[in-house]
Amino acid sequence: MKQAVAKFKKYLSPALFAVLLAAIIVGWLLFVPPIHGLADNGDFYRAINSNGMYKLHDTYLDYVAPKYGIYQYFNENHAAIFSSQPVFVKTALFLNQVFYSHKVFDIRFMGLVYYGLFLGAIYLLTKALVVSERRFRSYVIAALVVLVFGDSSFTLYFNTFFAEPEMYLMLIYAVAALLLLARHCYQRQWPLIVLYFVATSLLVTSKQQNAPLALSFMVGALGLLMLVQSKVRRLALAGLMAVLLAAGVYTYSNINSYFSDINNYHAFTHGVLLYSDQDVSQEIKKFGISEQFGLMRSEDYYTEKYTALKPSSKYVSHQLLSKYNLPWLFKYYALHPKQFEALLDVAARDFMITQVKATGDYVKAAGHKPRAQLTFFTTYSALMGAFFPRPVCLYFIASGKLHWGIWH
């Protein structure tokens, strides 16, 4: 028995153990028919149309569509938004065309691209956490890494055209790179530094709302300056930081007015107008916005039923959306800290509910009801969704500790 354990430890490091475990669990989930994923909520068109694909069936929300058509003629569709996601979609399309078909795209090739990156991320993260130890506790940590990061609520995204998998994987890579640097796991630091900047740049450019994150990653990158001694290397590092910042600025500047209008509108109707202990219509008046717009409290941009005035109308654009911006919001919340705290608490309440309930996880052929939810390997997300503490101040303390913990 002891010999078997010794052999196991010798040939299977904790990192490889985690990779093997994750490969089996996530591989079965994504590739073995009937496959799993997330149904289209209406956003897939952004990723598929401009990358030369189209929907074969008019299925939304209820079931996962396993196949998509590939355009056989000139594709006139332009990208709806600026994003680095096409890098991954095009890679999947290329693999599909080489190994499967030129006419039909199998969503599993999308899953395959993310699956490969995911296994790499799991390897690096486990390695960063256990370093080179091969004790029992190291394998427990490896198993925990798989339990947490291989949770199906995250990996279901791989078989989709959402940009979330890219964000998820790149964040793991970025954190793993920092941890590996901090714990001196590898002799050469440059590959890890480059990995950090590549991962963060892809993350920042994956979705337009991630653009401001460039600033956060810049703060993280400041610590890297302490690692390098020579002037030239510091200059190179500063160059990489500049690239990261430029990626953020470029992504932010490419947010088209349509999307920024939607975001601004919701920041107002689901932010400024909510959780105030005063008549909010009077409060916004003090900040230069017609008090009448207070009546828009809780309204959605894409109204589901009926509304007195469409948010996409010129009147709303001229009289409301053009009258406030990010500094306006900062100022408003600075003077209404109680409301801000209440809003953060609301955000924190749903922070750990990671499984998307609005869309189905199965293909229609699997015989499940529309929008049926997968329960396989969702222990972590289910536990966190139920028991994770709610107050937002915990997040601040925890993130503060994490940050200090990494660099000290």
Add this chain to the structure above:
Amino acid sequence: MKRSVKWLLLGLCWGCLLIAFGWRSTPVAAASQRVLLVYDSKNTVANGTAKIDTVQRALTSLNLKVRTVSQNQYHKGMLTQAYAGVVTMINWPEVGLTNQTFIHDRDQFQGAKLHIGDNLTATEAQALGAQKQKVSLKQFTLKAQQASQQLPFSETMTVLTQTHANSTTFGTLATQEKDAATYAYGTVYQHNGYLPDWRNNGLSLTLAVQTMAQVFQRHMQQQPMLTITNVTPYSHLTLLAHLSQYCENHNIPFAVSTTTVAQNTTMAAYKRFTKALRNVENHNGVVYLQTPAVGNPGAYAQPQRELQNLISNELVAFAQNNVFPVGISSQGYWNQDRVYRQNFLTKTNSWLLLPDHQPTTFIHEDQQGTAVKQSFLAVSASSFNTVKSLAQVQFAAPTALTVKLPATQAKLQAVERQITGLNVTWYQPAGHLDTTLQAGAVKVSYRDGQYFLNGRPKMVNDVVKQNFKQPTYQHVVRLKGFFKVQGMILTVLFSVIFVILIGFIWLGRKIYRNKYYR
């Protein structure tokens, strides 16, 4: 002798009754009849859907129930004698009518017939007692008595010549050439009518409605009602107050078509909105409750209930603030949808039908519009800006001339100039409107300028004072106590650890630095 006295008394009583009820119901609200509208094509590129919408609204304002079908949907026997009339509408002359079944049925039909647009058949021309003639590449001036308006350039138009002596014509088309021939615009002979062209506004629309009224024997002539549109709870309410004051100062009665909200009605902003509407009611104005903008209501299992709740909540909130709408204003397509019609529009007997704004969102489109006691056909007032002698123009159906509520002070002055520039005698809602709007437990009536709430007379100025109520954001959560205690314990624990950690870091750095300072 006794018998003759008896008959005399009976006659007198009957006369009194006629005077008592007949006087009030001016214009006479004729019983609703059904009309079949058949069009060749929607021709959306040439704004054909808007033309169909205006024809539907015009017919509805004449108290006619309109069923609309495209020629592709028409099948044999559809045009029965149950219809009082049929309207043929040619939207795309290059295609025209190809459904021979309809053409055959129409020729056999004995009721009223109206043809709008090109491609008039020889049989139709014969029934009109006239000859048809095609005129090309002309720019016509449309004239009616002293009023006239220049029409846009037209490539081709089929006009009638040698009309029968007994036919009635509405307006004339004249070219700018010297000694050029003039042609009738609207022509009615017996129960057949013809309009060579259809426009959605201006003098041509009023003449077209006159022609329709003659064909379908509807005599509902009345002055146009000034209507301020584009009013919402988010509008510039000060400008609305200024405009109301301006209208009152110039003795102009008017109507306001406004949407409203069913939620957040305890906010000061809602109070301000309803105060502005009460101000309208106090300045010789009336309020029409406008149907809301539509999202995707069909996605819901019970859109009927949604609509019923919506109008009920809106009306309750209005009534609580002494705002009493005299009817419902809506885009025309709501009348072509069974769900909208049955669950919202027919809650009142008074409509103000606005032009459709594309795109339109249907829940259950059936194109079987109904009619109510009084339905105003909304037409942009600006389309009459170029009409000379508008005072001479007769409006054959209830018509609302609409001006948009401006968003700036500068535009307000332009609107005021426009209103006075129209120089017409306006419709007096207080003297003529007799309406009811009922939804849920609330019934609002308007009669002889007096508002009634559930049968009781109400004064607009009786305001019920209500204070702002902060909405509660309490969420029902199971194990709430557990999570609260857990959150507190963890917060304290994390905070203590955080402080200790900072202490250790500070200590560590001190030891590290001291190594070099020794």
